[in-house]
Amino acid sequence: MKKKRRPGQSFAPEALSAAKTLLQELQELDVRGEPLERSLQEIRSHLGASPEKDLAIVDLMGGVPTERMARLLRSLLDAVSDRRVIKEIRRSLYRIEQRGIHIEPDAEERRETPVLHPPAEEKAKGLVSTIDSEGSQIVFLTIPRRPKGLYLVQGIVNDTRGLIDFDRVETTKRGFREFYQSLNERGEFTIVEVDPGHCRFLIEQAAHLIEQRGESPPAAYVSSKRDLQRLELMEGGPALRFLDPEEIERDATLLRKSADLFQFEPFSSWFLSQEEVQEHAELIEEAEESRLVLNPAQKEARLQQAYRRALSALFPEERRQLYRRRLEEMAYVLLKEGNTDRARIALAASLDLRSDFAPLDPNPFLLGLVTRSIYNIIARDMEKKKAEPSLIVKP
DSSP: OOOOOOOTTTHHHHHHHHHHHHHHHHHHHHHHHHHHHHHHHHHHHHEOOOOOOHHHHHHHTSSSSOHHHHHHHHTTTTTTTHHHHHHHHHHHHHHHHHTTTTOOOOOHHHSSOOOOOOOOOOEEEEEEEOOOTTTTTEEEEEESSSSSEEEEEEEEEETTEEEEEEEEEEEOOOHHHHHHHHHHHOOOSSHHHHHHHHHHHHHHHHHHHHHHHHOOOOHHHHHHHHHHHSSOOOOOOOGGGTTHHHHHHHHHHHHGGGGGGGGSTTGOOOOOOHHHHHHHHHHHHHTOOOOOOOOHHHHHHHHHHHHHHHHHHHHHHHHHHHHHHHHHHHHHHHHHHHHHHHHHHHHHHHHTTTTTOOSSSHHHHHHHHHHHHHHHHHHHHHHHHHSSOOOOOOO
């Protein structure tokens, strides 16, 4: 006899762990009596990070035979496009029905499907990567091409330098699936799905930066403008569509934890340039090597004062807003990866940057960025000094 598959047994440990965490959150929302739409919102924020994770999520949902879980699965049929995920949703619904839970289809599903009907119009799809230390981000976008096929748009946008690179090629749905799968398999950088209108916003904003400098954007962008304008523009960061800013601002612990983000990628590779912090690093190095007799508390206070001066000099209003947008964008990527806690922390740091620095308690994330950038320069200088040959001849 064929052995029955237990929920979750055929998935990678990382995907299975993320799916179990989400399932626990869904059950907690059910216990609290939250509306079905709130649970759907939570599920959608996790879907799209990887096919393996999506399959694990809907598979585990099929192991919870409740009417609410069946309704969530049925609602997801219209929210996903991957055929394997759709097949897994139907399998999970069948498992729940076998346990005696049957959900009547709504009026739309009961409506008789005509024998002949026009094919569904292909929808655009958007993908974005994480943001690197210099503010660069990769944007992928598929736009339906008439009479068939797709345009695959690839661009590198930078929030200070503009549209660094842009290309558009013709492909097929199968070709794009293979391309998307290869990106996930290589694992060189994180990419998540996003509203195509947000991809248009990022690309057009970057092209505008180039035009402001009196330069011409890439030729492929100019020839793609009409296709881009077919997409409904979605301005601003998408994180605010899924996370409640008022709730996050009420939790003061989230902002205090924002400096801890540097323990994780991609924030662990975020540093300010040596040219920017060299002067401040030298002042702090002098302060640490000062011959003044200071007790540890006085020395720490003096250093913190020096860091705050560096923070104010390095982050005027315009640059604070630059990092506010970077953090808001990263909050969405983290959310789609399944890192809800880090997403909330990143958004808390972003929201705090809407206003000026508090004199005694400046933004912990930016203060941490300044501190680690300065110490990185100091450590590098110390290594150079150790490597320099000594002029003293030892007996």
